[in-house]
Amino acid sequence: MTAVPEVDVPSQAPAAVPTPTPGDPRLARLALNQATVNRWSVPEVIDGCARAGLPAVGLWRDPVVQTGLSKTVRLLRSAGLRVSSHCRGGFLTAPDQPAALDDNRRAIDEAAELGAACLVMVVGGLPQGSRDLVEARERVAAGVAELAPYAAQRGVRLALEPLHPMFCADRAVLSTLGQALDLAEGFSAETVGVVVDTYHVWWDPTVLDQIDRAGARIASFQACDWILPLPADTLLGRGMVGDGYADVAGLRRAVDTTGYTGDIEVEIFNAEIWSADPEEVIATVARRHVQHVVDPTPPDPSSTRGK
Amino acid sequence: MTAVPEVDVPSQAPAAVPTPTPGDPRLARLALNQATVNRWSVPEVIDGCARAGLPAVGLWRDPVVQTGLSKTVRLLRSAGLRVSSHCRGGFLTAPDQPAALDDNRRAIDEAAELGAACLVMVVGGLPQGSRDLVEARERVAAGVAELAPYAAQRGVRLALEPLHPMFCADRAVLSTLGQALDLAEGFSAETVGVVVDTYHVWWDPTVLDQIDRAGARIASFQACDWILPLPADTLLGRGMVGDGYADVAGLRRAVDTTGYTGDIEVEIFNAEIWSADPEEVIATVARRHVQHVVDPTPPDPSSTRGK
Numbered sequence: 293m294t295a296v297p298e299v300d301v302p303s304q305a306p307a308a309v310p311t312p313t314p315g316d317p318r319l320a321r322l323a324l325n326q327a328t329v330n331r332w333s334v335p336e337v338i339d340g341c342a343r344a345g346l347p348a349v350g351l352w353r354d355p356v357v358q359t360g361l362s363k364t365v366r367l368l369r370s371a372g373l374r375v376s377s378h379c380r381g382g383f384l385t386a387p388d389q390p391a392a393l394d395d396n397r398r399a400i401d402e403a404a405e406l407g408a409a410c411l412v413m414v415v416g417g418l419p420q421g422s423r424d425l426v427e428a429r430e431r432v433a434a435g436v437a438e439l440a441p442y443a444a445q446r447g448v449r450l451a452l453e454p455l456h457p458m459f460c461a462d463r464a465v466l467s468t469l470g471q472a473l474d475l476a477e478g479f480s481a482e483t484v485g486v487v488v489d490t491y492h493v494w495w496d497p498t499v500l501d502q503i504d505r506a507g508a509r510i511a512s513f514q515a516c517d518w519i520l521p522l523p524a525d526t527l528l529g530r531g532m533v534g535d536g537y538a539d540v541a542g543l544r545r546a547v548d549t550t551g552y553t554g555d556i557e558v559e560i561f562n563a564e565i566w567s568a569d570p571e572e573v574i575a576t577v578a579r580r581h582v583q584h585v586v587d588p589t590p591p592d593p594s595s596t597r598g599k
Numbered sequence: 600m601t602a603v604p605e606v607d608v609p610s611q612a613p614a615a616v617p618t619p620t621p622g623d624p625r626l627a628r629l630a631l632n633q634a635t636v637n638r639w640s641v642p643e644v645i646d647g648c649a650r651a652g653l654p655a656v657g658l659w660r661d662p663v664v665q666t667g668l669s670k671t672v673r674l675l676r677s678a679g680l681r682v683s684s685h686c687r688g689g690f691l692t693a694p695d696q697p698a699a700l701d702d703n704r705r706a707i708d709e710a711a712e713l714g715a716a717c718l719v720m721v722v723g724g725l726p727q728g729s730r731d732l733v734e735a736r737e738r739v740a741a742g743v744a745e746l747a748p749y750a751a752q753r754g755v756r757l758a759l760e761p762l763h764p765m766f767c768a769d770r771a772v773l774s775t776l777g778q779a780l781d782l783a784e785g786f787s788a789e790t791v792g793v794v795v796d797t798y799h800v801w802w803d804p805t806v807l808d809q810i811d812r813a814g815a816r817i818a819s820f821q822a823c824d825w826i827l828p829l830p831a832d833t834l835l836g837r838g839m840v841g842d843g844y845a846d847v848a849g850l851r852r853a854v855d856t857t858g859y860t861g862d863i864e865v866e867i868f869n870a871e872i873w874s875a876d877p878e879e880v881i882a883t884v885a886r887r888h889v890q891h892v893v894d895p896t897p898p899d900p901s902s903t904r905g906k
Contacts, residue, residue, distance in 0.1 A: 423846040429804065458765045460802035461844040462827055471804040495767035497736065497778040520769055524831050537768040539730040 302564035314345025323376035325350030325559035376555035378408035384435030385416035410451035451511035485511025494538035609871035621652025630683035632657030632866035683862035685715035691742030692723035717758035758818035792818025801845035
């Protein structure tokens with residue numbers, strides 16, 4: 293067994309809490325999105341999550357295809373892991389709309405096969421050369437309307453993800469939770485939900501009201517911190533929970549208050565984290581989860597510890 | 600007289616329209632914020648605007664102090680220029696609140712002396728070590744409440760500027776126009792207005808509704824484009840109007856529909872623009888204004904051009 297040094301990555305600060313071990317109830321909802329440890333293949337991330345005592349994993353389409361869909365399903369079952377999300381569909385503002393829809397139907401098929409809690413939808417930015425956000429947003433709504441019946445038929449929940457407004461031009465014209473809900477509310481909550489990703493929504497002055505409004509539409513809760521400075525590639529500017537400015541615990545409480553009992557998925561794109569040992573990344577994720585995300589477990593009255 | 604080459608900066612693309620000359624009615628509301636040509640001193644920017652036929656200029660506190668407040672006022676009068684904005688007050692979340700308020704009162708005094716249309720307020724980010732946006736926003740509201748009576752007494756209009764959510768942690772916990780209006784509406788519209796800066800608000804799915812709601816509270820309209828990629832220093836990531844993704848003309852029309860007849864101030868922080876010849880910058884600003892911001896002037900029936 294590898295001894296994992298109790299040092300957080302990427303901060304290299306000494307761990308503030310011991311790494312929780314498999315079976316710890318505070319890990320019961322912790323999921324790791326595989327993009328956080330992108331050096332690992334699907335078999336490696338499934339194995340790593342299982343060994344660390346994480347009950348769920350978020351997967352990405354390309355690595356799943358590389359491993360093979362049915363092999364991935366077998367590995368998940370044998371490890372007893374849930375799929376907290378499948379990433380991702382969307383890009384509905386692409387010039388070739390029929391091709392985009394076909395690709396999304398394939399993603400829905402994969403999510404169904406994996407039994408994923410949802411298919412995350414990153415809806416796409418402004419079409420090439422356009423400044424017309426209204427039209428781009430209409431195109432997204434039309435795409436979701438096309439896909440929803442197929443998703444319902446396959447038993448897959450589409451999870452519309454508002455991205456930070458910094459990504460409005462090039463990745464997602466859905467920029468706020470309120471806007472995502474305006475769109476989602478045209479469909480049944482079972483078929484079209486929303487993602488609450490702390491990195492994307494933490495700044496929003498209406499976010500707590502919108503989480504309350506979202507209620508049963510919350511299909512995925514993702515945890516990630518806002519850190520500064522932003523790197524040259526802003527896609528990779530995400531921070532380990534606890535290293536930055538976002539009130540992740542407050543957002544988690546608000547989401548739970550709506551009755552959300554799903555997974556809390558850690559998804560971090562960060563070059564420093566990618567270059568670290570994935571075992572250390574996963575240990576830091578688990579420590580930060582108990583330190584910064586879940587509420588302290590009430591003391592066990594049968595235990596004499598702390599008396 | 601210097602011949603200004605008809606090449607846009609910083610794109611180096613050939614100019615799409617001739618540079619409008621002094622007296623052109625399409626320049627009647629064009630203001631240049633001096634930070635766009637930050638190599639120029641206050642006397643140089645006043646002179647440059649006057650020569651280019653721009654009727655107004657946005658000034659910054661430090662260079663005005665360097666030139667001297669009364670000298671600046673004399674130069675403005677002799678050039679016949681309006682001051683579209685004075686930049687800036689704010690930073691109300693600073694640890695030393697009394698010092699921050701004192702500094703804002705000095706900024707109000709300067710704005711009064713300059714006869715500025717408004718004092719732009721960049722309200723400040725999260726206090727050091729805090730993740731409590733609610734508390735930070737309350738601190739801003741308390742600061743504005745402290746300053747509003749003094750501003751009213753000096754006849755200065757405070758203009759609350761929502762900044763792009765990318766700057767929420769470190770520069771402004773006011774992130775949307777709606778949020779700025781929620782705060783401003785506690786005061787008279789003459790004393791507390793808002794800034795609509797296209798760079799900061801273009802992505803907002805509610806921006807057109809909020810501009811409509813803002814109505815007479817619009818104290819300043821600033822034009823600047825959203826370009827990609829963002830540079831390492833995101834403060835300097837702003838683009839020349841027409842080079843990016845923001846629908847500046849659409850936002851200008853929305854602002855004008857509310858009855859706003861004030862200046863359209865171009866404020867761009869961009870290292871490439873700063874290193875260009877300020878004369879070329881100002882010429883590009885004027886060309887892009889007629890090309891991308893104002894509506895085409897109806898043809899003059901007494902003219903034979905274009906027949």
